[in-house]
Amino acid sequence: MDIYRPHKNTPPHWFVSNAIYMVTGSTLHKKPLLNADMKRANFCETLMERAHILGWTLHAWAVMTDHYHFIALSSENALSLKMLIQGIHSINAKFVNRMDNLLGRRVWYNYWDTCLRNEASYCARMNYVLLNPVKHGLVENPQEYPFSSYKYFVESTEPEFQKLVLSQPIDDLHMIEEHQEIPK
Ligand code: NI
Numbered sequence: 315m316d317i318y319r320p321h322k323n324t325p326p327h328w329f330v331s332n333a334i335y336m337v338t339g340s341t342l343h344k345k346p347l348l349n350a351d352m353k354r355a356n357f358c359e360t361l362m363e364r365a366h367i368l369g370w371t372l373h374a375w376a377v378m379t380d381h382y383h384f385i386a387l388s389s390e391n392a393l394s395l396k397m398l399i400q401g402i403h404s405i406n407a408k409f410v411n412r413m414d415n416l417l418g419r420r421v422w423y424n425y426w427d428t429c430l431r432n433e434a435s436y437c438a439r440m441n442y443v444l445l446n447p448v449k450h451g452l453v454e455n456p457q458e459y460p461f462s463s464y465k466y467f468v469e470s471t472e473p474e475f476q477k478l479v480l481s482q483p484i485d486d487l488h489m490i491e492e493h494q495e496i497p498k
Contacts, residue, residue: 318355318358318359318361318362318460318461318463318466319362319466320362320365320366320371320372320466328433328475329430329432329433329436329437330387331431331432332429332431333387333388333392333429334373334385334386334387334388334429334430334436335385335386335388335392335395335427335428335429335430336383336384336385336427336428336430336439336443337383337384337385337386337395337399337425337426337427338381338382338383338425338426338427338491339381339382339399339403339422339423339424339425339426340380340381340422340423340424340425341380341381341421341422341423342420342421342422342423343423344380344381344423345380346379346380347379347380347410347414347421348377348378348379348380348410349379350413351460351461352413353406353409353410353413354377354378354379354461355460355461356405356406356409356410357377357382357402357406357461358375358377358461360401360402360405360406360409361375361377361382361384361402364398364401364402364405365386365398368389368394368397368398368401369389369390369391369394370386370387370388370389370394370395370398371386371387372384372385372386372463373385373386373387373440373463374440374443374444374462374463374467375443375462375463376443376444376446376447376459376461376462376463377461377462378446378447378450378452378461381491383442383443383446384443385430385436385439385440385443392429395427399425403421403422403425406421406422407419407420407421407422434482437478437479437482438482438483438484438487439487440467440479440482441479441480441481441482441484442484442487443462443463444456444462444463444464444467444479444480445484446462447459447461447462447464467479
């Protein structure tokens with residue numbers, strides 16, 4: 315399967331203070347509603363498309379069957395994050411429901427976002443997102459997972475940056491998944 319690429323083919327840059335967000339979104343009741351490749355492919359395409367339209371620059375993403383994570387540099391208007399997420403949820407839900415023949419069913423439940431305050435936190439979260447399909451047992455090698463940015467990251471960033479990100483400890487980030495039950 316092809317690698318999903320952001321429209322603006324600029325490689326992720328280093329950390330920018332107070333402008334990079336990590337977002338985690340979950341399906342309703344954490345049901346594995348994105349249980350087909352086409353559904354996750356649609357999510358990736360929609361994420362690229364909407365981020366491009368609203369001026370957000372994607373740094374990393376991973377889309378699983380019941381949740382997703384992404385890291386992106388904000389557009390000039392950080393408040394457009396809500397619009398970005400609502401657009402993605404709505405477009406993807408329609409696609410998923412069309413495939414399942416369940417018009418109007420709620421697919422996406424909510425999302426949680428954090429503005430990343432320092433480079434250490436940024437690098438650890440980049441690593442966390444890139445390795446998330448492995449963490450959730452979907453693949454053994456992150457390269458094998460088409461619905462994450464791992465390949466894009468390896469192909470479009472400098473080796474030193476990759477080494478830095480991939481050497482970050484992620485053990486203390488488990489709360490990112492656990493926090494998903496807290497409604498926003
Ligand atoms: Ni996860």
